[in-house]
Amino acid sequence: MTERILKMPRLGETMDEGKIVGFLVKPGDSFRRGDSIIEIETDKTVAEFPALGDGTLNEWIGAIGDHVVVGAPLARIDIGSGPDWTDDGGESASSPEEPAALHPARTAGSSNALIIADLDMPRLGETMEEGRIVRWLKAAGDQFERGEAVLEIETDKTVAEFPALVSGKLIEVLRLEGDMVTVGEAIARIEVATDAVVQKGEVVDPEAVAPADLPARVAQKPGASGNAGRTRATPLARRLARQKGLDINSLSGSGRRGRVEKEDVLAAASGTQADTDVKFVALAKGRVAYTDIGPKNARTLLLLHGFSGDRTTWSGIASGLRRAGFRVIVPDLPAHGLTTIDASHPEELSEFLPAFLDALSIRQVDIVAHSLGAVVATAFASAHPASVSSLTLVAPAGLGSEIDAGFVSGMAQATSAGEIAHLLRRIAAKPVELTAALAGEIAATMAKGRLKELAKAIIGPSGQRADIVASLDRQSRSKPVRILFGLQDRIIPWQQVTVLSPFIGVHFFAQSGHMPQWDETKDVLALILGVMGEDNE
Template identity: 45%
Template sequence: MNSLTLTMPRLGETMDEGVIVGWMVAPGEAFKRGQPILELETDKTVVEFPALGDGMLEETFASPGDRIEVGKPIARAKVFSEADWADENAAPAEATVAEEATPVSILRMPKLGETMDEGVISSWLVLEGAAYGRGDAILEVETDKTVAEVPALYEGRLLRILAQPGEKLPVGAPIAEVEGRVEEVAGKAAVETAQAPASAPAGPRPAASSDRPRATPVARRLARQNGIALDQITGTGRRGRIERADVERLSGVGAPAAGDLHWLQTPAGRVAYTVAGTGGRVHLLVHGFAGDSSAWAQLSAAIARAGHTAVALDLPGHGATEVEGRDLVALADAVTRLAETLPAGATLVGHSLGAASAVAAASRLGSRIARLVLLTPAGCGPRIGADFVHGMAQADSSGEVAHLLRLLGPKGGALSDAALRQMAGEMARGRLKDLATQLATPDGRQRIDILRPLAQLNLRVSAVFGTDDRIVAATDALNLPLNVAAHFLPAGHMPQWDAPRELADFILNGGQHG
């Protein structure tokens, strides 16, 4: 056996670095070709990386949580054949053989763990006729323990899909015909079912039989560490899969670290904001009273996955922003100044008090804003939930915060203890006391009116109300001027929490739904 240094693999053309989620083989343990040896997270996915040949892990150079550049050493192993691990572009002899006669092979249900006997095809990530490279994720499989994206061990082309999403099949059962080599999978059903999928007529796709919430391994681990039940989380991933950002939104661990924040210098001080995505249309997201940019975690992720850009700021008096926010003027000024740095034609999305701030900013920005979306907006009716507004402004304990958050809707009580303590510490600073008095009287009368400025706006405006909102009444929609289209979702005061997929679809598709 030869000693070989293993490096961070490139699992896609755009991958520059990866995070070690965990080693699945310990130093001193042997592994077989195709056996998952470590779990990696990239900017796009979480994947179990398989051994490209038989061997034994000698030593690991990277620990869980380490972010490593592609090509940098991560471990040393004893291997039987270094050629198995060589870059495919550095093997001209093998490539020549492949060019002369590319085999057609049967791809079988992989074995993703020692105890796995069967799996459910969650989805195909490569279309029929499409080529894929070594390491590219080609399908997603759900077992009784996890959901994993399965990478190709060789480059090839997907010729024909034999197993459709939702089908539960034993390990070794045929799932596709491919052009190129595949790893042989041992399974008692391999021979018995070899012909059945190929000859079976196409029909309705059966539903997956497992009621277990679908979640990535990282999301499951974070939920377990923070004591959050997966059935409390609305997944924003493919087919409703729960992803890391979904858990972070509830656990509080997703609040941006200092290095992840961007800063806008204004005459009043620095305003903090985050950016998700890099292309397409720009969406400026403005949170509500007592929130911050992390309230948009799920929506920001959905916008970025759709190929667009989400910019979420911390309003004055909130989060990491250094500017104090004692009135609506200060909030609107921050929104305006940040919007002026973005490309013209952005969509402005405001929630609750942030909606009022967005209306005031839109009045100043004119044609720089293409569309305005208001979520459960404050300032459209005579009353607002004063218990929440003044309660949050005065709160100084995690217990108070927990009870107040339940007023926001069904997901309001799902924050972890750590997140509640963090929020209580922020509220105890007293930054929101002046703003609370500007927003509502102690008995719940609103002191903000956005109906007049809304009627004067010359742009496309939509407003979304939650039918179960306990802070802003859904009947406030009856007061909107004629130039504002009203829409309703079965949600509380936080539709971005309660109905994230529906809301993302509404925003990204231009609000075409009634």
């Protein structure tokens, strides 16, 4: 065994330390050059760091969340009989077994000659078609080492420093700072070892390195990857999955070779992936669609969506609660989703709950509800106080008269994808990424007209008709009641919380709109879990 220490790399000129965001391989896993092995947050970005050579992970040094100084130990790895790619200038740097790629100063007469190759504009993300050169970090004639940043590139989503995976020399800069360059177009000429360059016509996996492609089309050795057991996913997909509380390993990938893409995560978060887990229970007035995840004997949370939503709006939160060991029930409310029960008035929305929970043999629940769902939750808790252990209401309706009536009536009457796209831009602080197909599906559902009468009952001449203030005051005397509001909410003003009882806890989210469970999923999940813990004390 040839054990070496992998150190925190410098991913940018201003980087002095990095934060460990995630481990992408586990002790005992083998990996190849180009495989992403750890995710690091710097002062500028979050990036997956690729292995600069083959090896096996023996042990991670440190833990997720640790801040590690550049050059400090990250891991113990076994490099086997291969070159010491972890070397930072120590004695092994002159080992004769190392390949010519580590020694760009060798001449064409050596056993591994040098060659001039094009460095192309890399694809730094699935949606990237072009990038702008922000800054060259090397000048013509400069040498660079593997892992060293060569230039800074701006894409449609971020600015990232692009690292080299082979040592070499920058011969000529072809495109200048400020130039917008199409992916695949040559931006420079570099000198590298012949055996580090893929011949024209050969294909290199563009996801072998993150966040950037391999410079000068670096070749991969044949054979199975040591990460074969790990779900293939783009760096952005992994980051979005963590933000939205989703288990990346539970998602189906639509990318090449089953890779999980950004769109797959967004689809799962919005519930538009194939819904194979939906269940149905037949009640007297119709069929209720719902999901039921987590241990059946665990403490149970009931999640209620808002107007024009369905069970899928809670996907990220539900996944996080399940991982925390809770049972999570998420139904489609009457007049919504796949539930066949109709409703023309808010009071009718809670009528199905006693029979629904009884059919599932559930006697007590903690309720988390959003917007109009808060009216439903409060009505049920008032009528069945012993059945509800706690209430967590997100952007609740019913606290005041003001509301975006145009959003309510617009969703109820929408018939086109364009209308849906415009309306959904109002609900979250972060852009709601909606494909044309999904917008069309939502429009087709809204065009059925199931929500028209309900919309009329929600909004009166002076605004909201529902009033849950007094009921919440009573509930707060006997159980935990929490209100969560986004300060950028454009549907219901957060200032309405000023009418609430002092016994009710209120939490604000500075970077959230009407959907904090989408905008700041992790924090919302943490607060819900906090309520669960508080109630256990």
